[in-house]
Amino acid sequence: MSQTLRFPDAVPEFLGDVVSLRELTVEDVPAWFQRASDPESSALSGDPIPESPQMGVPWLERHRERFRQQTGIQWAIVPTGSVESVGSIGLTITSKAERIAELGIVIGRAHWGQGIGTSAARLVLPYAFNTLGLTEIRAEFLQSNVASRRLLEKVGFHFQRAMPGDLQSDAGSQDCYLYVLQSQNTGGSP
Ligand SMILES: CC(C)(COP(=O)(O)OP(=O)(O)OC[C@H]1O[C@@H](n2cnc3c(N)ncnc32)[C@H](O)[C@@H]1OP(=O)(O)O)[C@@H](O)C(=O)NCCC(=O)NCCS
Numbered sequence: 179m180s181q182t183l184r185f186p187d188a189v190p191e192f193l194g195d196v197v198s199l200r201e202l203t204v205e206d207v208p209a210w211f212q213r214a215s216d217p218e219s220s221a222l223s224g225d226p227i228p229e230s231p232q233m234g235v236p237w238l239e240r241h242r243e244r245f246r247q248q249t250g251i252q253w254a255i256v257p258t259g260s261v262e263s264v265g266s267i268g269l270t271i272t273s274k275a276e277r278i279a280e281l282g283i284v285i286g287r288a289h290w291g292q293g294i295g296t297s298a299a300r301l302v303l304p305y306a307f308n309t310l311g312l313t314e315i316r317a318e319f320l321q322s323n324v325a326s327r328r329l330l331e332k333v334g335f336h337f338q339r340a341m342p343g344d345l346q347s348d349a350g351s352q353d354c355y356l357y358v359l360q361s362q363n364t365g366g367s368p
Contacts, residue, residue, distance in 0.1 A: 183277055183311050185248040190305065192253075196297035199253035199267065202241055206254045206263045207234030213265065213286040222323050223284050244270070251310075255285065255298045264289040267298045269306055269315070277313045279306065283329070290325065299333045307361040317357045327355065335359045 189201035211231040213219050220227045228237070244250035250270045254263035265285035272278050281302070283295050306312045317335060319326040320343070335357040343351040 183248070183271070183274060184309060186251070186310075189245065189251055189253065190309075192301040192305065194258070194297055194301050196258055197294055197301070198256050198258060199298060199301050200256065202238055202252055202254045202263075202266065204234075204238060206266070207231060207238065209263050209286060210234055210237060210266070213284055216287055219284060219287060222320060222326070223282070224320075225284070241268070248274075253298070253302070255294060257289070257294065264294060265298070267295075267302055269302065269310075269312075272316070277311055279312050279315050281315050281317045283326075295325070295329050296332050299329065303333060303359070313361050315359045318354050319357075320352045321355055322352060327357070330357045330359075333359070 191201075192199040208231065211228060211234055214225060214228050214237075217227065228234070241250065241252040244252070248271070250268060252266055252268035255265040255267055256263050265283065267281070267283045269279040269281060272280050281299070283298060285295050303315070306315060315335075316338075317326070317330050318341065319330075321340070336359070338356040338358045341354045341356055343353045
């Protein structure tokens with residue numbers, strides 16, 4: 179196994195039974211604005227609510243710039259049989275030297291609880307370890323975020339520690355959990 183990340187020249191596409199993953203485009207901005215302006219989703223993900231759909235242009239450019247800088251890869255999540263995305267999933271490289279990244283997923287409310295987030299993670303994780311060459315992936319989420327915890331457990335993450343909150347919610351700063359998955363432990367559970 180190489181000791182450096184093998185960062186791709188283009189965002190790779192993945193085709194699964196439930197979802198496919200592809201590069202974000204300007205076509206994804208309306209769906210992004212809808213989920214990003216959902217107060218509950220925004221509080222759970224820790225992302226600020228955008229003022230207008232026009233904020234989608236800098237949102238897209240931010241992800242493209244991270245890709246160019248080799249500090250992150252973001253995918254649009256498209257349910258199989260559809261052409262429109264319903265969410266996004268991404269890896270943010272937090273240590274190039276140690277080959278560690280953070281996983282983030284947001285799905286539009288209308289599509290919660292349909293296995294979409296879990297399916298998207300199951301496409302990204304083998305790529306992240308076997309091709310990109312990560313050694314560890316971390317995920318931080320509010321302790322009240324049951325869906326996030328369950329999703330991460332299903333794909334093999336384990337509890338690392340509780341952390342004082344730096345994600346903001348309506349209730350103010352809430353405590354978080356840090357979950358971790360290492361490259362030799364990618365089995366997950368059903
Ligand atoms: C967290 C999130 C990505 C999960 O995606 P999803 O597609 O809804 O998840 P899945 O359908 O794959 O379900 C994963 C597990 O969570 C459970 N789950 C889903 N929504 C739930 C809810 N509201 N309450 C409790 N459990 C829930 C599912 O039942 C499933 O567990 P199970 O197989 O034991 O039944 C999605 O709910 C979301 O985008 N939330 C808002 C943003 C967010 O919290 N992002 C993560 C921040 S780190």
